[in-house]
Amino acid sequence: MTYKTTIEQTVFRFDDLKTLLAKATPERSGDQLAGLAAEGPVERLAAQMALADLPLTAFLGEELIPAEDDEVSRLIIDQHDPAAFSLISTLTVGELREWLLRPETTQRQLEAVTWGLTPEMVAAVSKIMRLQDMITVSAKRQVVTRFRNTIGLSGRLSTRNQPNHPTDDSRGIIASAIDGLLMGSGDAVIGVNPATDSTEDYIRIVSLLDELREKLAIPTQTCCLGHVTTAIEAIERRAPVDLVFQSVAGSEKANRGFGVDLALLREAHGAGRSLKRGLPGASIMYFETGQGAALSSDAHFGVDQQTMEARAYAVAREFDPLLVNTVVGFIGPEYLFNGKQIIRAGIEDHFCGKLLGLPMGVDVCYTNHADADQEDMDTLLTLLCAANVNFVITVPGADDIMLNYQSLSHHDAIYCRETLKRPPAPEFEAWLAEIGLTDRDGRLRGMPAALSHYVQDSLLIGA
DSSP states (O other), X not given: OOEEEEETTEEEEESSHHHHHHXXXXXXXXXXXXXXXXXXXXXXXXXXXXXXXXXXXXXXXXXXXOGGGOHHHHHHHHHOOHHHHTTTTTOBHHHXXXXXXXXXXXXXXHHHTGGGOOHHHHHHHHTTOOHHHHHHHHHXXXXXXXSSSEEOOTTXXXXXXXXXXXXXXXXXXXXXXXXXXXXXXXXXXXXXXXXXXXXXXXXXXHHHHHHHHHXXXXXXXXXXXXXXXXXXXXXXXXXXXXXXXXXXXXXXXXXHHTTOOHHHHHHHHHHHHHXXXXXXXXXXXXXXXXXXXXXXXXXXXXXXXXXXXXXXHHHHXXXXXXXXEEOTTTSOXXXXXXXXXXXXXXXXXXXXXXXXXXXXXXXXXXXXXXXXOHHHHHHHHHHHHHTTOSXXXXXXXXXXXXXTEEOEEHHHHHHHHHTSOOOOOHHHHHHXXXXXXXXXXXXXXXXXXXXXXXHHHTTOTTO
């Protein structure tokens, strides 16, 4: 089907829905690399105008990637709830934007339409929204999950304490984890990206983190971010696996590039639940995504990278995850060239994930060859706090020495707590006060050695 609009006697035509979506996307280097981007701001505006007039029902009649060739497309069809969609079925994309922004549209209404929205619908509406629009809507949408604590409550911000080490040295991991705990980081998860992916190292790391958690009685969860097949093997050997991690993308081919499919994820989900380590009914999956993942593996099928990212959220929400985060600037400037593009993408990803019912976090990050810096990350972090993001990732000094990219520092978490008034999960907040690291107002005390003494008294490994 052809879509068109006219601007000052010039008719702009778009051959199909995926072309319309791509041309309407705010400028980013990935779509330019793929040859999908608008030729300039006028064509982009024309596409956005045509997209705004498009009925939401059009997304149910035109597939971007044929379902017969792609299990993610089939999943999106299976997930769609006609009853939930009936609440918004008469709207166009532009009218959906207006409905989302209405003061009368609250958490209750947003939650009611969650399974009536498809990833393509939420990607489409984000393309005609300003940052302010997306922040306004995201702030209204609370998605709460639980394992050993409660993540995602409005007005709170959780953090992933990421104690990576270039050689997975146990003492190095523990030292880095304690560094984060000293600054109150780690209520979402204490999670290590392993340098290797052997089952033995995986078991050593999860055992190490579990000992840290148990001996300090930290109300949090731990994770080794190895491949899902490694996690399954570790679970079979009864390793202390809290969360099962996997990177996912928005097409079957892209997921095959990660070495997974939906059947394998279902197996991993069942394995993780069998351990029953969290609270009753706890969510046990942790997914990571990122704009450009499908394009980098030549698995985007001519669909723009932001829409492909939203399709990855269909995969994630199938498994009721505890945590989902987009590694927004990690894939590199080929996909998000500069700070402005990274900021826009981070707000988009959070918005789309929240509308689809996901507990969204963001790795506020960039690579050193991108046209970005920590001031861009300050801006994105502050905007995400306004948008009620579930969690962010922090590392010592904002410099991940294993993955070689720039993220947030543990000090940034303090800024969020003390300046932006975003305390951590309530159970973790109480723990910080109990061990004497924070005062009654949640501010770090003048003697941060309190946790160091606590560590030494508990005879922790490596202390």
